[in-house]
Amino acid sequence: MDDLTLESLAELRDGLHVFTDFVLPEFVPIDGEADLPARRVVLTNLTNFTMPFIRYDQGDLAEVVEEPCGCGLIFPRIRLVYARASDVVTLPNGGTVSALRLGGPLWDAPGVEAFKIVQDSASRLVVNVVRQDRCDETRIRAAAAAVTTFLPGMRVDLEFVGCIAPNPSGKFTHIQALASPPRDAEPSALLGDRRAP
Numbered sequence: 001m002d003d004l005t006l007e008s009l010a011e012l013r014d015g016l017h018v019f020t021d022f023v024l025p026e027f028v029p030i031d032g033e034a035d036l037p038a039r040r041v042v043l044t045n046l047t048n049f050t051m052p053f054i055r056y057d058q059g060d061l062a063e064v065v066e067e068p069c070g071c072g073l074i075f076p077r078i079r080l081v082y083a084r085a086s087d088v089v090t091l092p093n094g095g096t097v098s099a100l101r102l103g104g105p106l107w108d109a110p111g112v113e114a115f116k117i118v119q120d121s122a123s124r125l126v127v128n129v130v131r132q133d134r135c136d137e138t139r140i141r142a143a144a145a146a147v148t149t150f151l152p153g154m155r156v157d158l159e160f161v162g163c164i165a166p167n168p169s170g171k172f173t174h175i176q177a178l179a180s181p182p183r184d185a186e187p188s189a190l191l192g193d194r195r196a197p
Contacts, residue, residue, distance in 0.1 A: 015065050017075040022047050025076065026055065027064055036100055037063045041078070061100070087175040092123050092153040099175040101150050109143035111135025116164045117147070118176045124155045131160055 018025050023046060027039035038061045045053045062078040069077050087099035099117070106115045106127070114130040127144045131137065144158040166172050 015069070015077040015079045016062075017069065017073050017077055019075055025078075027062070027078075028057075030061070030098075030100070038100055039064065087173070087177065089117070089119050089125065089151070089175070089177050090122065091151065097150050099177075102147050103174050105143040105146035106140075109140055111137070111140050112143070114164050116174055116176065119178050122178065123153065124157070125151060127156060127158045128161045128164060129158065130162065130164055 024044040026042040026044075028042050030036065030038065030040055040057055041060045041062050042055050042057045043053065044055055060080060062080050065077040065079060068074075088096040089099065089102060090096050102117055103115070106112055106117075106129070111132050112129055112135075113132045116128045118126045118128060120126055125147070127147060129140055129144070131140060141158060144156065148154070148156045164172065
């Protein structure tokens, strides 16, 4: 979320507090992904009377943190997740797979400092991983292998890198997908995938 009046990093760096005296947040389930804890963040600004934003969905996904924060603030707390609602990987047959499913194994894998999944062609995905010092590389390889289970017909290569650069905009993203799906593609039959138009 880009508006710094709306949220602030918790003092203990465990999520973001949403300032509900400035904004009314809603956490909406994601179509086709009801089994995942992430929700779409929909905001209504309470202070902009000239041009109000009402139920504005900018594509951010977050998990709501139910436990009280150790910093003492009572505002609701969220954790932004590694993908946006629009982040999808296009399969060779034209179906799409949500980045929420692809990033899950890597997000939880021990030894992963940072990662970025790059789709560089219709049939190949590269998983770039910055590993922590003295980590168990086999667990990272297992996490990368788990990504392939969502991607029939695609080659998935794991590459260890020293760092992951930000996008030209200066933001860090975990998914870099192809700009558009193949024109002659057919929808995927994978459970939970979004269908190609």
